[in-house]
Amino acid sequence: SKRFCYLFAIRSFKISGVALCALPTPKMTENGLGHREKVLNMNTMNPNVKRVEYAVRGPIVQRAVQIEKELKEGVKKPFSEVIKANIGDAHAMGQKPITFFRQVVALCAYPDLLEDNKFPDDAKNRARRILQSCGGGSLGAYSASTGIEVIRQDVARYIEKRDGGIPSNPDNIYLSTGASDAIVTMLKLLTSGEGKTRSGVMISIPQYPLYSAALAELAAVQISYYLDEDKCWGLDVSELRRAVEAAREHCKPRALCIINPGNPTGQVQSRQCIEDVIRFAAEERLFLMADEVYQDNVYAEGCQFHSFKKVLFEMGPEYSNTVELASFHSTSKCYMGECGFRGGYMEVINMDPQVKLQLTKLVSVRLCPPIPGQVLLDLVVNPPRPDEPSYATFIKERTANLEILAEKAKLTEQIFNTVSGIRCNPVQGAMYTFPRLTLPEKAIAAEKGQAPDMFYCMKLLEETGICLVPGSGFGQRDGTHHFRMTILPATEKLKIVLENIRAFHKRFTEEFS
Amino acid sequence: SKRFCYLFAIRSFKISGVALCALPTPKMTENGLGHREKVLNMNTMNPNVKRVEYAVRGPIVQRAVQIEKELKEGVKKPFSEVIKANIGDAHAMGQKPITFFRQVVALCAYPDLLEDNKFPDDAKNRARRILQSCGGGSLGAYSASTGIEVIRQDVARYIEKRDGGIPSNPDNIYLSTGASDAIVTMLKLLTSGEGKTRSGVMISIPQYPLYSAALAELAAVQISYYLDEDKCWGLDVSELRRAVEAAREHCKPRALCIINPGNPTGQVQSRQCIEDVIRFAAEERLFLMADEVYQDNVYAEGCQFHSFKKVLFEMGPEYSNTVELASFHSTSKCYMGECGFRGGYMEVINMDPQVKLQLTKLVSVRLCPPIPGQVLLDLVVNPPRPDEPSYATFIKERTANLEILAEKAKLTEQIFNTVSGIRCNPVQGAMYTFPRLTLPEKAIAAEKGQAPDMFYCMKLLEETGICLVPGSGFGQRDGTHHFRMTILPATEKLKIVLENIRAFHKRFTEEFS
8 A cells, every 4th residue: 555655646746757868778887897786776776766856957957958068069059058947046047146145145254354344334243243153253163953043033033024023933943954955854754654644745736846856755645736727826725625635545644835926836825815725724634834935026916925824823823823834935036046055944833842852853963054044044034224334225136136027027928928829827926937838739749758848848948048847847737738937037038038939839839730 | 574673773772862851741832722632743753753863962962052041141150161072063162264265255255355455366266266157157046956067076186186196077076065965865875675675774883973863764774883992993894794794684784884084983994994894895785985074184193094985996996896985075074174164075986877867866856055065165175276375374274273183182082091980092083082981880870761971971061061972872882981072172171171071070980989
């Protein structure tokens, strides 16, 4: 029955397009003896790892990197550069860092600069305060495994302010190596049982493949619930209920993961929807995981970010005293886009105090999250205040970054929806569009063993240099086809990208009709 | 039989001292309803996580943090500060960062400084070169999941130079979030099977508890081999053979982990010993994992660091073409001690090419190691050259750090060996001493359920403010008692620490005699 669960998990969520490229049979060339098997080979390695898939950096991206090298070596292509719209990597696409953030990081890294008149006083004060809470006054010391205490306090104050005064306890804050780290840690804690009692975790389809990858690695059961593309990727509780009831036959549902604003689908959930989800989690006794790393990335009129924590507390003690919640944030997205620093945090609510000790113990094995990432996180939650010298520049930079993103979100939707055979929901938030493709039957039949949208994206890459991720890498309803594209290329470049995709789609449709 | 394996793993390695402090029965105070169990509780959580122990940050350190707070609040103690000699955290103990390293990090974080005349040209050149290989010229972009390509090239060149020209291929280099990250990733790959075919991994006793913690989490079987305290914590192949043969009864031995220079035991392995270990791994078909993060920390006369890679290649093609090896290094130790940056790398040798693809896929799920840590690693493997302006200062700083460590290693051994009831091997390398304690029978009987050396260390902490880790947290032969102490406190402070331990040991022995 355990095997059945795994099969189910795989069957219920076909990521057919992201298998690794097949390698030729090993020729034992490295081995002079020619007859010894490797100790660690495909048969002896961890079978859970084999099941892991991560399309965002999958074979299409590997091919993109190859093409970049070919271009450098002078190989002729019908384009002059590869445009990587596969990953939410704002700085790589030209977004500039927030000046204040980088000034403070530089001051912390090399404190001799504290004597330098070129740096504003507020940056110096932040740096001094952070260094005082580092061992030996150095970024090079380990911090507490849960993160530097003053930074956890700053995070708690940030959450309180964001949520209109609902209290946040620094003891519930765990800093992390990006949000991914904390998400995997929580999923790890939640995984137990065998066979029909194996933990099941509900994730949306389409989803961000960190979730399916972590569940595969942990051999936990993935319970897929579908977002409603026709309702702007909305979440309906009846679909949650269908999914959990079906799953009860073969596993023990324990957790429900929500990404809001949505990745890869860009929707922003209404307050009502969040309430419904919380009520559902309470009824069904599910641990809630709210991935809120795009909380500042809300563009559509009438849309607003509501944190799960705030809604939970506004629903009254029946919920706020019982529903277990972990919510996640990161330095990688929003207006700052500092992915490389790997900063993040998780807040846990209503967690069993003994489990919390276990969590603290577990994170201590990896010593501590990277200190420069912790510093950056501190600046995100404690940016310049109106009375400080860096405030004006900070606000200008932040506003500009968010306005440009909003403009590109609109532009993307508009242009795609002019293309016959591409249908695109509004990009209400986050950094992605996940448009639906109508592909000719011949194209769908063309490549056996490869997802049709993988075939499409690979061809797009070869012909235009544009690197997208096929919808099959995120999961989608059977028979539908999509891709995920970031809205991050600079506006002028984005226009060209959108035009090139439009032209490609027309060619592709004609070729296979 | 699976259950038997787990039990065996626990029994064969008693870490009795590091259990979490017991909590009172939860009073359901958070829960207004008073009758609902948590979804995630001690019964439903991941049982493997419950088995994880990590003494270096265990209850004794938690108590130390508490005492620090009490001191701040004005609580009277027989000491004025807590001295944390529990963890190899050089900067926290006052060691200064290498100037050049921090200059380059600051320049990379805030490239406006590239216009500043205060920075030397070599630092600027390094920063420019690194930024050119970052997406968008920013530390804020993700890198390839295996790390920035030019840094992997620099690592390969560093290894070649270190190993007298034996070639290193950048495609075999995986950058990581400290060495811990890469070690856990390798152990994860190596874990498979059930019951008697479950993977077994050989680790030394005493060991660094990352290994036992990771094996517990993965539910792999720990195979303990004992270092010989009477031979300066030497490693004898006959002991390896005894351990692997006993383990074959109940698991499938797949890997052998070596820490050299040793943590917590401070020994440096001879070339002959490394050869013997490699021959043993080849015969027994074990994947070798060489934890070499202390490779620059060698103090004793006549001792020298030999990398496993170099010895392997010098043994000729019979070995160099077959034995699978992963070796690990880090920015956290040696002369730089930059723990907070979480930089590190792993080199894999003779790895199955298909497994390598799986490894690359697995690390891609976590996106990339922190970029500031990658930068720091680049500086470690590519420091100022003799013809560059920062060279003289760099050499001066590095030499001073290593000389002071060598002096403290000697001092520690000398003073401890004057104490009746403490016996201490030479600290040949690394940053720790692991002296053996003779404890009075009454003290051993005093605290049931608590390891005697935990009782000893806890009492030492309460009376003197000195925070050590009991030997039971690392594993030791039954009936023996030890503690691990870092040699990192500043020389004058170290002298006081050693004197205080000497006096405490005398009092303790008298009290329980």
